[in-house]
Amino acid sequence: MIDARTIFSIATRAIKANKMRSILTSLGIIIGVAAVIVMLSVGHGAQTSIQNEMKTMGSNLIIIRSGVATSSGARSGHGSKPTMKKSDGDAIQEKIEAIKLAAPVLEETTQIVYGNANWSTGVTGTDRRMFEIKEWNLSYGRMFSSTDIRSAAKVAILGQTVVNELFGDVDPLGKTIRIKGIPFQVIGVLIPRGQSGNGMDQDDVVYIPITTAQKKVMGISFPDQVKMIMLQAIDSQSTYTAQEEIRELLRQRHNLGVNKEDDFVIRNLTQMMEMMESSTKVMTILLGSIASISLLVGGIGIMNIMLVSVTERTREIGIRMAIGAKAWDIRWQFLTESLVLSLIGGLVGVVIGLLGSYLVGVFSSLPTKVSLLYVLLPFSFSGMVGLFFGFYPAYKASLLNPINALRYE
Amino acid sequence: MSLIELKHITKSYPLEDTQLKILKGINLNIEKGDFVAIMGPSGSGKSTLMNILGCLDKPTSGTYVLDGQRVENLSADELADIRNRKIGFVFQGFNLLSRTSALENVELPMVYANVPAAQREERAKKALTKVGLRERMYHMPNQLSGGQQQRVAIARAVVNEAPIIFADEPTGNLDTKMSVEIMNLFTKLNEDLGRTIILVTHEDDIAHYAKRIIRIVDGEIHSDEKNEK
Numbered sequence: 001m002i003d004a005r006t007i008f009s010i011a012t013r014a015i016k017a018n019k020m021r022s023i024l025t026s027l028g029i030i031i032g033v034a035a036v037i038v039m040l041s042v043g044h045g046a047q048t049s050i051q052n053e054m055k056t057m058g059s060n061l062i063i064i065r066s067g068v069a070t071s072s073g074a075r076s077g078h079g080s081k082p083t084m085k086k087s088d089g090d091a092i093q094e095k096i097e098a099i100k101l102a103a104p105v106l107e108e109t110t111q112i113v114y115g116n117a118n119w120s121t122g123v124t125g126t127d128r129r130m131f132e133i134k135e136w137n138l139s140y141g142r143m144f145s146s147t148d149i150r151s152a153a154k155v156a157i158l159g160q161t162v163v164n165e166l167f168g169d170v171d172p173l174g175k176t177i178r179i180k181g182i183p184f185q186v187i188g189v190l191i192p193r194g195q196s197g198n199g200m201d202q203d204d205v206v207y208i209p210i211t212t213a214q215k216k217v218m219g220i221s222f223p224d225q226v227k228m229i230m231l232q233a234i235d236s237q238s239t240y241t242a243q244e245e246i247r248e249l250l251r252q253r254h255n256l257g258v259n260k261e262d263d264f265v266i267r268n269l270t271q272m273m274e275m276m277e278s279s280t281k282v283m284t285i286l287l288g289s290i291a292s293i294s295l296l297v298g299g300i301g302i303m304n305i306m307l308v309s310v311t312e313r314t315r316e317i318g319i320r321m322a323i324g325a326k327a328w329d330i331r332w333q334f335l336t337e338s339l340v341l342s343l344i345g346g347l348v349g350v351v352i353g354l355l356g357s358y359l360v361g362v363f364s365s366l367p368t369k370v371s372l373l374y375v376l377l378p379f380s381f382s383g384m385v386g387l388f389f390g391f392y393p394a395y396k397a398s399l400l401n402p403i404n405a406l407r408y409e
Numbered sequence: 410m411s412l413i414e415l416k417h418i419t420k421s422y423p424l425e426d427t428q429l430k431i432l433k434g435i436n437l438n439i440e441k442g443d444f445v446a447i448m449g450p451s452g453s454g455k456s457t458l459m460n461i462l463g464c465l466d467k468p469t470s471g472t473y474v475l476d477g478q479r480v481e482n483l484s485a486d487e488l489a490d491i492r493n494r495k496i497g498f499v500f501q502g503f504n505l506l507s508r509t510s511a512l513e514n515v516e517l518p519m520v521y522a523n524v525p526a527a528q529r530e531e532r533a534k535k536a537l538t539k540v541g542l543r544e545r546m547y548h549m550p551n552q553l554s555g556g557q558q559q560r561v562a563i564a565r566a567v568v569n570e571a572p573i574i575f576a577d578e579p580t581g582n583l584d585t586k587m588s589v590e591i592m593n594l595f596t597k598l599n600e601d602l603g604r605t606i607i608l609v610t611h612e613d614d615i616a617h618y619a620k621r622i623i624r625i626v627d628g629e630i631h632s633d634e635k636n637e638k
């Protein structure tokens with residue numbers, strides 16, 4: 001067998017002789033590899049951000065949402081008909097021993113105005129139990145009082161980011177901001193928490209009393225409606241064991257007959273994480289297979305161009321054979337050519353893929369995370385594609401009869 | 410023992426439902442150091458015989474002993490090995506690799522003989538110098554005249570120290586002056602280096618450079634005589 005350096009220089013010479021064609025041929029590989037890298041980094045990033053988000057939500061947490069859970073648990077109830085009430089949470093807290101706290105949540109993203117400044121953020125209607133669950137204290141000002149809740153007072157507690165955006169250096173306490181045009185008095189500011197693991201700004205929040213949210217700010221379709229209820233159990237074991245009790249209580253309160261499905265979904269943090277992970281896994285697999293298809297198509301493109309190349313160079317093959325090239329010498333020559341072609345495509349694909357993941361991370365809400373494995377995997381796969389799809393053309397070349405090959409015009 | 414011994418060599422090609430006999434029982438011995446011209450009308454089977462002698466093709470029947478080794482039933486790779494070590498070819502159409510310098514073309518047989526790169530280059534340079542192309546080593550074939558290309562081909566044929574050189578109408582594409590240069594080169598190779606040369610031609614002028622002239626008519630040896638210079 002001839003030495004690697006010589007065979008490599010033969011391959012690169014042939015590729016350079018047809019630059020444009022080589023670029024077009026590797027395009028499929030380039031796109032495939034780049035796509036795989038972007039997909040994997042998005043999938044990886046999503047998973048990491050879910051885990052980080054879960055960590056910041058509070059301990060021993062159970063969340064109840066409206067909606068129907070399918071048997072696989074894949075549907076979390078987003079967009080389904082609201083069924084939960086604040087009083088459901090109160091009843092759970094009162095009747096079920098394993099549950100310490102039940103905070104109602106009704107939220108909406110909206111515009112907030114102070115003087116000339118305005119800021120768009122998520123406004124959450126809740127009560128003081130939310131801050132106990134999150135173990136989140138005020139930096140200054142006061143908490144919602146029972147009177148605030150009872151009377152649906154127009155008072156607000158702000159996160160530090162909202163304060164910075166609306167007030168700058170001005171002291172916000174006692175000032176009036178407008179939420180959906182309704183005036184609210186700022187009564188407190190929360191201790192800054194900074195970014196969560198996935199880059200979400202936890203201080204970009206506005207809290208108002210749940211009753212105010214229900215009656216004055218957000219549209220609800222029945223009295224006492226909430227979006228979800230956050231429960232804190234007494235210990236982590238209870239986040240599992242209390243679920244059946246909660247379920248029975250809610251079925252009773254919602255008057256669900258024996259044949260009726262639950263109209264709510266109960267999940268603890270671990271279950272939520274598993275659910276979200278399984279949905280990003282599905283996405284990763286789906287997108288990954290799309291990328292694999294483009295790698296496959298790229299491979300077929302390489303096979304096609306290598307077959308053309310073998311035909312074009314029949315005379316060259318004849319000369320090499322006459323001079324003493326054996327079947328494997330010819331095979332290696334063309335295999336190396338398709339390998340180099342696909343690895344160049346793979347390399348360009350890696351560069352574009354890394355750039356793409358970076359851009360997706362910067363310009364979209366999807367967090368991306370690149371790891372060495374996710375770069376090496378598609379790159380080495382491009383090499384395997386080159387070998388696999390290069391083999392048939394190389395094999396065909398090696399079977400040529402030297403006399404016929406020499407006579408080929 | 411002769412360098413080449415052919416016994417009852419035949420070659421046929423299938424033609425519709427019969428066999429077209431091109432070579433009809435060739436018996437031939439060629440000694441080491443000989444310079445043989447094979448002549449004959451077009452289509453008489455000269456190239457066919459040459460391809461069998463050069464281990465590029467296999468006979469339909471008969472035996473061929475080359476340098477003491479039976480070769481008619483060897484595999485493609487074994488034949489490639491024999492071509493590499495024992496045979497150099499010079500073709501009518503030069504058959505150099507395009508986009509490849511004269512030097513690299515001459516290195517080619519050594520590439521397949523696994524000669525280390527540094528040694529390859531040195532030997533190729535020496536061979537090119539001997540055929541008078543010292544100044545043209547880095548030229549591509551399309552930058553060389555026909556005569557120069559053929560000299561590159563000759564350098565390539567001798568660089569591996571192959572004892573036999575086969576040349577099929579090597580001057581067919583060249584003018585008279587260039588033909589004389591090329592034939593003088595062959596003569597030198599034969600006389601000074603003792604290489605066995607077997608040359609196919611249909612021109613008497615060219616054949617007269619040889620020591621022995623074999624005439625083929627219709628796939629059979631018609632005459633075989635020493636050339637009186």
Ligand SMILES: Nc1ncnc2c1ncn2[C@@H]1O[C@H](COP(=O)(O)OP(=O)(O)O)[C@@H](O)[C@H]1O
Nearest residue numbers: 422429431449450451452453454455456457458
């Ligand atoms: N592969 C082939 N199939 C069929 N006929 C062939 C083949 N190769 C050569 N021939 C025929 O064999 C005869 C001899 O050819 P060749 O040896 O090239 O003659 P020459 O070199 O003496 O002119 C020609 O008639 C040619 O057509």
Ligand SMILES: [Mg+2]
Nearest residue numbers: 452455456457
């Ligand atoms: Mg001929």
